[in-house]
Amino acid sequence: MNRYILVAAITVVLLGVGGYFFINSQKGITMPWQGNNMMNSGEKPITKPGGSYQLEVTSDTTNINPKTATKFSFRVKDTSGEVFKKYEIAHEKLMHFIGVRKDLANFLHLHPDYNEATGEFTVMIPFPDDGPYRLFPDFTPGVENPDKQPVTLFTDVEVGNSANYYVQSVVPDSEVKKTYGEYNISFDFPKDVQKEKEVTFGVSVAQNGQPVTNLENYLGALGHSVILKEGTLDFIHTHALDSKSTDTTQAHDQQQAQHGSTTQGTDQGPKISFSTTFPESGVYKIFTQFQHEGKVQTVDYIVKVN
Numbered sequence: 408m409n410r411y412i413l414v415a416a417i418t419v420v421l422l423g424v425g426g427y428f429f430i431n432s433q434k435g436i437t438m439p440w441q442g443n444n445m446m447n448s449g450e451k452p453i454t455k456p457g458g459s460y461q462l463e464v465t466s467d468t469t470n471i472n473p474k475t476a477t478k479f480s481f482r483v484k485d486t487s488g489e490v491f492k493k494y495e496i497a498h499e500k501l502m503h504f505i506g507v508r509k510d511l512a513n514f515l516h517l518h519p520d521y522n523e524a525t526g527e528f529t530v531m532i533p534f535p536d537d538g539p540y541r542l543f544p545d546f547t548p549g550v551e552n553p554d555k556q557p558v559t560l561f562t563d564v565e566v567g568n569s570a571n572y573y574v575q576s577v578v579p580d581s582e583v584k585k586t587y588g589e590y591n592i593s594f595d596f597p598k599d600v601q602k603e604k605e606v607t608f609g610v611s612v613a614q615n616g617q618p619v620t621n622l623e624n625y626l627g628a629l630g631h632s633v634i635l636k637e638g639t640l641d642f643i644h645t646h647a648l649d650s651k652s653t654d655t656t657q658a659h660d661q662q663q664a665q666h667g668s669t670t671q672g673t674d675q676g677p678k679i680s681f682s683t684t685f686p687e688s689g690v691y692k693i694f695t696q697f698q699h700e701g702k703v704q705t706v707d708y709i710v711k712v713n
């Protein structure tokens with residue numbers, strides 16, 4: 408009789424422990440992609456190369472209006488819950504900050520100010536339109552990170568009135584030439600882009616029809632491409648023509664961070680070459696930034712990956 412009670416008691420304890428782990432592992436899986444609130448102290452931190460990091464938003468994000476600069480502040484916390492402060496400068500900045508509207512219609516690349524004393528970053532975000540946005544702080548930990556792997560965290564915010572959000576579908580580009588003001592851009596992709604295979608693509612820059620051969624380095628590279636997958640918003644950051652970068656590919660969760668590699672540091676255009684590997688089939692939007700005549704230009708291309 409006593410033995411049955413003991414077995415029953417052990418079963419209850421085991422079920423309890425099992426339930427606890429189940430809940431925690433569910434949180435670990437769902438939070439990076441679906442969680443809106445990174446401030447919940449009960450959440451499991453996102454594990455990345457160089458340790459585990461958690462994003463803590465410290466500004467009020469409940470009432471954000473478009474077309475006006477919104478102050479956004481955040482800190483990064485490490486595994487032990489301490490404010491992380493050991494940043495390594497990567498591409499000339501301590502912190503890179505990418506923002507996209509979730510339909511990938513808008514793209515922002517900003518560089519927050521850092522308060523060394525508090526470990527807090529602050530950035531003014533000029534959200535262009537209403538809608539749901541995903542914000543990606545992107546940094547390189549200066550500790551326990553010998554390969555200098557970047558870490559990308561994210562949080563979601565709602566901007567303006569959702570009734571004014573008209574979702575734009577992410578349709579693969581059929582034209583390889585596009586014009587942005589006085590710049591004529593041609594995109595050079597293989598005919599059949601396949602997942603899990605290294606893909607080299609080019610972005611050629613002309614100005615009023617003349618090939619540009621005096622592109623300027625922007626943040627330590629001739630070009631930067633941020634690639635986002637439609638729907639899941641998986642994030643890839645690739646740099647062109649950076650002799651300091653490596654071919655190291657590090658997959659973590661569903662996110663990828665990769666650096667293109669070449670030593671042609673003296674080539675200043677017209678073609679900017681990138682190489683990357685798309686992890687899955689689907690539709691990806693590529694935002695490429697380059698600098699010319701002191702100004703940063705952003706161009707984009709949507710590609711279907713088979």
Ligand SMILES: [Cu+2]
Pocket residue numbers: 500502503504516517518626
């Ligand atoms: Cu940046």
